[in-house]
Amino acid sequence: MLIPKYTPADLTSETFSCYSVFPEKYLTDIKSVDTPLPKGSNWVEINILDDVVEATLKLLDAGVSKVLFNEGKLVPELLEFPQDRLGVIISVQNATDLAERVAKYSSQVSVVVLKLEANFEEIFTALESISSKTTLQQNGGAVRLVVDGIDLDLATIERLSAKDIDVSLPVKSLSVDSDGVGKALGASLVSDRPDGLFTTIVVDEQGVCLGLVYSSVESLNESIKTGTGVYQSRKRGLWYKGATSGATQELLKIDTDCDRDALRFTVRQNGSGFCHLNTRTCFGVDEGITSLYSTLTQRKESTPPKGSYTARLFNEPNLLHSKIIEEAHELCDAVDKEEIAWEAADLIYFALTKCVANGVTLSDVERHLNKRSKKITRRPGNAKPQYEVVDKAPVATPSPVVDTPKSVDRIEMKVHSNAEIDASKRSSLLLRPIIKSEEIISRVQPILKEIRANGDQAIIDLTEKFDGVKLKTPVIKAPFPKEMMQIDERTKAAIDQAYDNIYKFHDAQYDRNTLVVETMPGVICSRFSRPIERVGLYVPGGTAILPSTTLMLGIPAKVAGCKEIIVASPPRKDGSVVPEVLYVADKIGASMVVCAGGAQAVGAMAYGTESVPKVDKICGPGNQYVTAAKMIVQNDSSAMTSIDMPAGPSELLVIADSTCTPSYVASDLLSQAEHGIDSQVVLVAVDLSEEKFKAIEDEVHNQASRLPRVEIVRQSIPKSFALKVTSMEEAMSFSNDYAPEHLILHLDEAEKYVDQVENAGSVFVGPWSPESCGDYASGTNHTLPTYGYSRMYSGVNTDTFLKYITSQQLTSDGLDRLADSVMRLAEIEGLEAHRNAVAVRVQDIRK
Numbered sequence: 001m002l003i004p005k006y007t008p009a010d011l012t013s014e015t016f017s018c019y020s021v022f023p024e025k026y027l028t029d030i031k032s033v034d035t036p037l038p039k040g041s042n043w044v045e046i047n048i049l050d051d052v053v054e055a056t057l058k059l060l061d062a063g064v065s066k067v068l069f070n071e072g073k074l075v076p077e078l079l080e081f082p083q084d085r086l087g088v089i090i091s092v093q094n095a096t097d098l099a100e101r102v103a104k105y106s107s108q109v110s111v112v113v114l115k116l117e118a119n120f121e122e123i124f125t126a127l128e129s130i131s132s133k134t135t136l137q138q139n140g141g142a143v144r145l146v147v148d149g150i151d152l153d154l155a156t157i158e159r160l161s162a163k164d165i166d167v168s169l170p171v172k173s174l175s176v177d178s179d180g181v182g183k184a185l186g187a188s189l190v191s192d193r194p195d196g197l198f199t200t201i202v203v204d205e206q207g208v209c210l211g212l213v214y215s216s217v218e219s220l221n222e223s224i225k226t227g228t229g230v231y232q233s234r235k236r237g238l239w240y241k242g243a244t245s246g247a248t249q250e251l252l253k254i255d256t257d258c259d260r261d262a263l264r265f266t267v268r269q270n271g272s273g274f275c276h277l278n279t280r281t282c283f284g285v286d287e288g289i290t291s292l293y294s295t296l297t298q299r300k301e302s303t304p305p306k307g308s309y310t311a312r313l314f315n316e317p318n319l320l321h322s323k324i325i326e327e328a329h330e331l332c333d334a335v336d337k338e339e340i341a342w343e344a345a346d347l348i349y350f351a352l353t354k355c356v357a358n359g360v361t362l363s364d365v366e367r368h369l370n371k372r373s374k375k376i377t378r379r380p381g382n383a384k385p386q387y388e389v390v391d392k393a394p395v396a397t398p399s400p401v402v403d404t405p406k407s408v409d410r411i412e413m414k415v416h417s418n419a420e421i422d423a424s425k426r427s428s429l430l431l432r433p434i435i436k437s438e439e440i441i442s443r444v445q446p447i448l449k450e451i452r453a454n455g456d457q458a459i460i461d462l463t464e465k466f467d468g469v470k471l472k473t474p475v476i477k478a479p480f481p482k483e484m485m486q487i488d489e490r491t492k493a494a495i496d497q498a499y500d501n502i503y504k505f506h507d508a509q510y511d512r513n514t515l516v517v518e519t520m521p522g523v524i525c526s527r528f529s530r531p532i533e534r535v536g537l538y539v540p541g542g543t544a545i546l547p548s549t550t551l552m553l554g555i556p557a558k559v560a561g562c563k564e565i566i567v568a569s570p571p572r573k574d575g576s577v578v579p580e581v582l583y584v585a586d587k588i589g590a591s592m593v594v595c596a597g598g599a600q601a602v603g604a605m606a607y608g609t610e611s612v613p614k615v616d617k618i619c620g621p622g623n624q625y626v627t628a629a630k631m632i633v634q635n636d637s638s639a640m641t642s643i644d645m646p647a648g649p650s651e652l653l654v655i656a657d658s659t660c661t662p663s664y665v666a667s668d669l670l671s672q673a674e675h676g677i678d679s680q681v682v683l684v685a686v687d688l689s690e691e692k693f694k695a696i697e698d699e700v701h702n703q704a705s706r707l708p709r710v711e712i713v714r715q716s717i718p719k720s721f722a723l724k725v726t727s728m729e730e731a732m733s734f735s736n737d738y739a740p741e742h743l744i745l746h747l748d749e750a751e752k753y754v755d756q757v758e759n760a761g762s763v764f765v766g767p768w769s770p771e772s773c774g775d776y777a778s779g780t781n782h783t784l785p786t787y788g789y790s791r792m793y794s795g796v797n798t799d800t801f802l803k804y805i806t807s808q809q810l811t812s813d814g815l816d817r818l819a820d821s822v823m824r825l826a827e828i829e830g831l832e833a834h835r836n837a838v839a840v841r842v843q844d845i846r847k
Contacts (some may be wrong), residue, residue, distance in 0.1 A: 023255040087111030095126035106135035116149035157187040182221025190261045200263040205363040210274035211282035247271030296356040414721040444599045451603035462600040485583045498777035505779030506556045509798040522814020531561040536605030538620030541570030547580035554588030560801035570597030602629035606641040619644040648787030649678040653740035657686040660746040666699030677715040683722040741786040
């Protein structure tokens with residue numbers, strides 16, 4: 001690459017600004033470290049300064065990319081600075097020992113500048129042997145050789161560039177008027193094209209590729225001279241980008257790839273975009289942060305769409321101020337990966353909105369990040385007193401300039417119309433959030449391995465690590481201490497009523513009769529059930545107390561007659577179990593409660609420990625780590641453990657027609673949305689008037705704003721959606737394709753549509769059947785298939801805890817009637833012993 005060399009005096013030249021597009025510039029003859037530096041990457045030679053160590057530190061902190069020293073100035077103290085920020089200048093009077101001198105510094109600096117004071121041909125011969133031995137830096141990239149002190153000789157530049165040697169030339173010799181810059185730059189490049197053009201990719205300030213073009217010596221010179229994007233069209237000659245369309249480009253930087261055969265133009269794109277198809281890039285629609293920044297800029301510069309939230313933020317700086325504080329706080333409180341990503345995205349949106357509102361570009365932000373990355377001196381970086389977190393206490397946040405209650409922000413679902421979406425969009429609405437199972441599994445497997453290796457001690461250690469609870473023992477065995485099951489009478493009565501209803505419904509499911517069928521005379525086949533002997537029930541902890549889950553899992557296990565029931569649930573901070581859960585565990589006859597959650601609880605029940613017996617089946621909902629652990633142990637033949645079903649975040653779908661009560665519909669949607677930020681609720685609105693639909697939206701916002709768990713709803717509702725349809729046929733089709741965990745029918749004569757339900761975990765029929773009843777006490781089970789698994793799985797029921805055994809009994813007459821068919825089929829399959837087991841008997845029968 002060509003490296004322009006200049007002195008402080010050159011900074012006053014009117015033409016110097018055009019050299020800012022070079023990625024590196026070489027400043028010499030400075031007398032003070034306070035000398036103003038042009039924008040872009042600079043190499044600074046400081047040999048004339050006395051205290052080179054202090055000067056180096058100050059220059060590197062100021063953002064200088066490389067500091068260059070004469071050999072004698074490169075003292076050991078300087079080598080403590082990063083290698084990629086240092087360079088050495090070697091005065092070359094002859095070729096003697098040149099290779100050794102270069103090799104000496106290859107492990108210490110990133111640039112070796114050769115100041116020629118000798119015959120070039122002699123030196124070039126020596127350089128050929130040096131440049132063929134590329135030395136890599138410790139942190140990547142090759143140590144570069146730069147020749148300084150030659151004239152603007154294109155042939156010489158080409159010879160050096162062919163050996164991967166850079167050339168430094170004084171800016172005074174690089175004239176833009178005589179195409180000197182373009183010619184010199186072109187001579188430092190390599191082109192393998194017959195037309196001699198250079199392949200050029202054009203990127204924006206964030207490195208996003210806008211398109212691919214070609215450059216020539218002439219276009220390069222014109223680009224540098226004008227500071228704009230000028231390229232070489234293979235059909236029309238020089239192409240001044242945007243000259244007719246207005247989509248001009250401000251040229252920011254020109255650099256090359258490692259082989260010098262491709263150029264990269266970094267530009268600030270104006271107008272609609274780079275592509276002739278009126279998109280910002282030739283590779284389609286932009287995405288990510290650059291797309292967000294572009295959208296925000298358009299909202300600022302043009303008339304925004306009606307109801308634009310971004311426009312509101314531009315016009316209400318106090319609201320924007322409050323939202324930034326709110327989202328920063330929520331990011332600090334986020335725990336799992338998906339939640340952190342979600343909150344970070346929120347914060348980035350509001351932070352960029354503030355930038356755009358105040359004329360700050362994304363490049364301005366990146367410039368400061370780049371400058372900080374080059375800083376050598378580091379400050380402690382402690383938090384200001386009002387923001388310090390002590391012993392994991394909540395993060396303190398300053399009060400907003402204006403106290404803007406969070407309830408002011410509208411809580412609403414996305415809205416789609418079935419008549420306006422295409423098949424692709426409809427399919428996307430059926431999808432649930434993608435769970436990156438590979439990453440989750442990679443975290444869960446070491447936990448399961450530790451449980452298998454260290455048993456009880458692993459449970460204790462992992463519970464302390466993940467839950468911050470120091471256990472004395474990992475289990476509480478039955479009979480459970482009465483003092484640990486103390487609950488108020490009102491709660492006890494509610495649990496007892498729920499218990500009776502759930503027991504009654506699940507007991508009715510148990511067909512204790514043996515199925516007997518005589519398939520032909522003398523051949524009797526039967527089928528009978530037996531309980532799974534030992535089962536493990538996982539009851540989540542987390543953000544809610546869940547005695548209801550203990551009921552839903554424990555009662556069918558008790559009805560089935562399982563010989564041992566083990567409950568696992570995360571302990572409270574004092575190491576105890578939620579008393580409501582322990583009370584239910586006692587009612588269902590559990591032998592113990594394992595004081596653990598997450599993958600470690602699943603592992604303990606699947607593999608067994610000193611205190612926890614190994615179970616035959618594990619049932620119960622949980623987060624993605626629990627689900628992953630269940631899937632792993634089910635597929636591990638050494639565990640010999642089955643599970644109830646895969647599970648994902650909670651979900652609900654409501655179908656509502658014009659007879660619905662908006663407050664009922666909203667309450668049902670919110671009852672599921674409050675489970676967690678990853679919950680999803682769907683409203684399918686059947687031919688609703690705008691007034692009715694808006695009434696539901698208003699109820700969602702108003703009821704949500706009053707909920708204690710409003711901050712969870714504030715995140716789950718915007719991820720959910722409403723779909724407007726015109727007929728029940730459309731509604732039922734979408735519902736069956738979605739296959740919801742919970743389906744609520746807010747319809748006139750709702751019961752007549754139950755026959756049309758093909759896929760759902762549980763159905764709630766009519767306005768007086770809220771999903772909450774099924775969750776707690778009506779009798780049906782609330783442990784249901786999510787994530788669309790209701791297409792092939794049932795919810796937990798009595799059969800979940802039963803296995804079925806078949807038997808057959810044949811008389812001699814029956815065997816005689818069946819024998820020929822059996823023997824023939826065995827012959828076809830080549831299983832002679834099978835055929836013979838029948839033949840020896842038939843021989844006696846038919847004597």
